[in-house]
Amino acid sequence: MAESIKDRVAVIGMGCTAFGERWDKNGEDLMVDAVYEALADAGIESKDIQAAWLGSQSTAATGQPLAQAVKLEYIPITRVENACATASDAFRNACYAVAAGVYDIVLAAGVEKLKDSGFTGLAGGGGGGTAVSPPTPPPVQFALAAQRYAHHYGMKPEDLKRALARIAVKNHHNGSLNPKAHFQREITIEQALSAPIIATPLGLFDCCGVSDGSAAAVITRPEIAKQLRSDYVLVKGLGLTCGGRQGTLQSQYDFVHFEENVTAAKQAYQQAGVKNPLKEIDHAEVHDCFSITELIICEDMGWAPRGKAPEYVMNGVFDLEGELAVNPDGGLKCFGHPIGASGVRMLYEVYKQLQGKAGPRQRKNPTLGLTHNLGGTPGSFTCAVTIVGGRD
């Protein structure tokens, strides 16, 4: 029978570029910066890499651009694509290849160069000629979820709006402590509340930015990791779920939870042996493409009871100093969302936290960290949940 991935794969080096409007760098430059940081961190050379995975939505069409940029000579390289979970899935496939015993040391990199590609935001619609849902851009889709959330739990619109603003303020605070973030300024709750409306109730600060960036991870087996460094990080669980339009086709779809989140978390918790996630997970990088998404994710992940996430947010449970820090690096809110890079960028923060190298954002004695990506549209998402922990 199938066995868990827990403790069979280790991360021994990571790199991450500064995210933002990187007019100074092309896609290859970004990959070089991220990969070389990861190689140096792992204390290895590019010739030690036996296989590689590249996550990219639109910047690269195959795995070859990674080979061309970094000059990984004639090793197997594959491009993985999975909507907003692209980078996490590139990492996941790299983990399986190592766990299969076929490769010893591999690389998972993600890159996206959006700012000079004419990209203004993710396209709307359910995709394909047979989509049931109307072609609405993402802010509208998630605004629907926000509206429904308030209605479903009998919240006053202004109370929900304030909780969402509190999420934006928290993420901007965390981002202000991170030199690699795109946005590094704090905002006030009043600023968030009075920001121009994008799609009611979501205002400007409820929406993440668009940016360029790249991140990379070097992955190996724990036996090899031990020889290279003492503070390597172990993979504890890899969850991935894809919806098949079940939501879009169901009249009872509730819009206040996303089943893909719940099932992916369940897979990852089971593999990692996590029973009480709020207590056991120290910090999490989640897919806050919109503030409402973060709110719903906190409930779907089991960190707050249904309908209680706004209360938890207002009480600071998910603050940097809270019980479970959510988006300690500033999240998509402050990093933007270069699609093919985001998942590995999230892992970069968790990796640094577990090693005690997160600087002013450092949590005390973290044991388990989690990353979460959500791609697609309500009714048919892809969700990736990755749990990593420090070595025993």
Add this chain to the structure above:
Amino acid sequence: MGSIRGKVAIVGMGCTVAGERFDASQEDMIVEAGFEAIADAGVETKDIQAAWFGCNSVSANHALLNWSLKLGYKPMTKVNNGGASGADVLRHACLAVASGTFDLVLALGIEKATDAGFTAPGEGGRAFGGEGHVGPESLFTELRVPAQYALYATRYAHQYGLRPEELKEALARIAVKSRRAGARNPRAALRDEITLREALESPPIAWPLGLTDCCAVADGGAAAIVCTPEVARQLRDDFVLVEGLGQASGGREGQLAPSYSFSGLPETALAAERAYLMAGVRDPLRAVGHAQLFDAFTLLEFLACEDLGLAPRGQAAARLQAGFFDPEGELPTNTDGGLLANGYQPGGTGLRQVYESYLQLRGRAGPRQLKNVTRSLVQTQGGAAGSFTSLVQLFTTRD
């Protein structure tokens, strides 16, 4: 590094009819190939624990696969690697099963090219299905794909002292062979035989390559159910074992090296080396009984035979003329008609090639069936001159 050998089996496969499938959408073809594989394996969709999907012409993710097959809330991944996408999809399904994390998974690749406005890969030098913002201009980006391979053909003839008419005839022989095989394959896109004279006189596309030297663009795809050998034993007696998975991606070394030979693909040679090592194959010519080669252009079958060690350098043409690669020969190649008769479907080609190996190894290839095949090789590639991604996969009958 370790091997995949003994860790993974194929218990079911499905394959669409290739061709101008104006009768079927992408979803229809996924259903066609997917449910044939599921039925062939004797499993149900609920038994599939994870899936990998190849399709270069739709962006974003796995979603099309799940929308079509309704596999539920399971892990699904889209893999893109140019012309090698379908082959790499299967490789990932195999790696995941070998990791012990899943018992039974699906690998499926399709492409719907004919009504997508797609006429040939590499138009304007941009990779099919991707924006390709990365990268300085390649040295060959302005050359259409047939022109790129025409360069290899003329160089090959020069390198080994073949006269132009000798080269032309050898290439024509490949076209005749593949189309004859295609005529015996009810799922092929082109099912009419051609004569040597027709091949020799076909209109030039990029000299020395004529129309019959170039594969067609066609819709189609294939699917495989991949599992552990333990699970396979419970499902059927005649499953197929995966023995070797070699892959190599070029980083433009070829385009940058003045010494690049243009008469072989280093990526294919390296991928073969890796696959043979995994399978414990020392003498490929003796060990391999059947080969499916990426003959998007006739010349590529020569290059592949030599890169794979199935013919000495410069000898592939002579071996072909002697009938070595015919169905009755020592090492039959492209018994399903290859790309020349089945067309090019980047997301599906690699899996479609494996489908024929799967049939041959199980004695189910009908009028095309070879005698006593125990090991089959599949070679697939994508990319452009001087920078390819190549995969070599080895399959055997169960022990």
